[in-house]
Amino acid sequence: MTEAQADPDGPGARRPALRFGDRSLTYGELAATASPLAARVAEAGRIAVWATPTLETAVAVVAALLAGVPAVPLNPKSGESELGHIVSDSAPTLVLAAPGTQLPPALDALERVDITVAADIDTDADIDVRGTGSATPATGTPSTGTPATTEPPCLTPETPALIVYTSGTTGPPKGAVIPRRAIATTLDALADAWQWTGDDVLVHGLPLFHVHGLILGILGPLRRGGSVRHLGRFETAGVTRELSEGATMLFGVPTMYHRIAETLPDDPALAKALARARLLVSGSAALPVHDHERIAQATGRRVIERYGMTETLMNTSVRADGEPRAGTVGVPLPGVELRLTEEDGTTVVEAYDGETVGEIQVRGPNLFTEYLNRPEATATAFTEDGWFRTGDMAVRDPDGYVRIVGRKATDLIKSGGYKIGAGEIENALLEHPGVREAAVTGEPDADLGERIVAWIVPTDPQSPPSVDELADHVARRLAPHKRPRVVHHINALPRNDMGKIMKRALSHD
Incomplete structure (x- = not known):
């Protein structure tokens, strides 16, 4: 991820791409907005993005991908110390933000670039944010991609696309360098697992500084040629409205689905809207079985879960054509190898009995490249034969479904x-x-x-x-x-x- 294509006669130019509240961009408008910004940042080295849940953040990340410049999404709720560490560690030269946004002192040393999103852009340009060798919904042919206003950067699948900082629960946050290859392969694997197409319209209200909200929630629909409607702030009323008005998929985290489960008994409109959805997906933490069952009982639809993390993007998922079994994260995605190991980290757990616990290790093209400036941490994270140690503990059912039982360190x-x-x-x-x-x-x-x-x-x-x-x-x-x-x-x-x-x-x- 991601090569981009500009086509002044493109058939998809007027297709809706992004909507945040009452502000939206078609694919043509996205091209006309992101391409000049890409030209502006093309020589920047690394850029920081003040990742508010706004149209500007999505445009900034698309522009960075067009330019081939690694973007560092910044959590607007981070404290001064954490922000200072991230800025010092990643050393961006610019910070992109929505006009009028007040930035904290930790960013004072960076040159600021305001992201200008015109209200009405008269253009027939087309942008295709998919990736080398992917098929476009319009033509079914591979798109090699060129930016609209700049010479094509020298990009490879290993070119860094994003540097996403971990939560830092055991020390200062570490910057996971995510290459274009990992984003492309994860999104294509999810397209296979979820039967995700350009006809899908995704609804979510997740933050845009992490993998779930930004890569899956924004870049995912763009890669398929579909559209996303971001709620800005999660509210069950917004979910009802968007799913009632043609949206087909909902992404959320357990706290969101818990609120939905609590609201459903007194909100028949919400139940009706959820019943219309093609796919309800939960991630980032385990969704309690009790909430699974309450939602299924009220709507007739089952929430499916997937499993991933910053360093690996997505590893497993319940498939759209599979059994939506509560309490599991499904099976490994196409291209992902998964094994369980004993405490020594090398002895493989062979049992598929639903009881034997082991640490999940994964290997595949979905993995990050390294922790920025942390070669020792990078080396420790991998086994000698290239498996990433997730630190998550799980069991496997006889049919291969994975059930996560907690973190190795705390659970x-x-x-x-x-x-x-x-x-x-x-x-x-x-x-x-x-x-x-x-x-x-x-x-x-x-x-x-x-x-x-x-x-x-x-x-x-x-x-x-x-x-x-x-x-x-x-x-x-x-x-x-x-x-x-x-x-x-x-x-x-x-x-x-x-x-x-x-x-x-x-x-x-």
């Missing part, structure tokens, strides 16, 4: 000689009517090694379920050795911007 609990994944206990707890939200961790235990600890947001704070009640509930559904030994009742679980529970913020004190 693998060794208790009484068993290796237990926190995720399956959390799903069991969420099936209890007295539990609104749940997180599971381990803490030292002289007898068991680790004891299982449940952090519960009760449905009724005045009458929370007891530890014995929850222990019996889990033991009946899973196994006695997986029951929580300690239960903490709290008002809310700590979460990051993507809705992932920050377990390191939970204190046992």
Whole structure:
């Protein structure tokens, strides 16, 4: 990803490409807007993009891809220290932002370029953001691609496209260098798995500084020749409106689908709109089985899950033509190799029994190139034979479906000689009517090694379920050795911007 093509007589010029609220661009308008910006940044080396959920951010990233310049999406909610680290580490020469946006002092040293998106652009230009050798919906022929206003840059599949910074849970954020090859292969693999075409219209309200919102949510529709409608800010009313007005796909994270599940009983219009969707996709964290079932019961549609991360883009997914089984992330995508390993990182887990836990390792063209300026971290992340160590723990069902049970660092609990994944206990707890939200961790235990600890947001704070009640509930559904030994009742679980529970913020004190 991504070569671009400008064709003044292109048949797709007037097709809708991007819509953010009441602002939109056709493919022709996108070409006329992004191409001059690409010419402006072509010699910049690296550029930073102030990644607000706006039309300008999408245009900036398309322009960077046209120019062959690596873009560094910046989270507008990042603190000064984190921003300072990212800017120092990635060393961009420019920062692109929407006009009038106030930027923090950490960006003062960078030259600013305002992204101008004309309200009405009279053009028949066509832009095709797909990639070398891909087929266009209009012609079915490969597009080699040339930028509209500049000489074609010398690009290869390994040319860096984006530098996306990780969450930094174990230290300063690391910049994952994502090549054009990884973006193209991931999006094409998802097109195969999801039967994704240029006729699809995607709705999402995700941030644009990470893989899910930006690569899947913006570049994905553009690569297919389809369109995206971004809600700006997620609201169930917006989902209802867009799915009722012709949108076919919805991307969200578990907190969004949880809000949908909570709203559905009192919102028949939302249920009707979701029932119209061709595909409902959840990612970035596990969607609790309880929410899966509530949505399916109200709409007749099943949410499917996929599994990926910054360094690997997408690894697995439930296929559109496969069984939408709650609690799994499906099977490896085309081109992706996946294995489970024991704690030594080299002994392969051969079992497909739905019980044996191992660390997921992946290999394929979807992987990042390196951590910027971190050769030691890059080397540590890979095995000697080229497999990336994800740090995610999973089991495989007999038919190959992958079920993630948690992170190796925070969710693998060794208790009484068993290796237990926190995720399956959390799903069991969420099936209890007295539990609104749940997180599971381990803490030292002289007898068991680790004891299982449940952090519960009760449905009724005045009458929370007891530890014995929850222990019996889990033991009946899973196994006695997986029951929580300690239960903490709290008002809310700590979460990051993507809705992932920050377990390191939970204190046992």
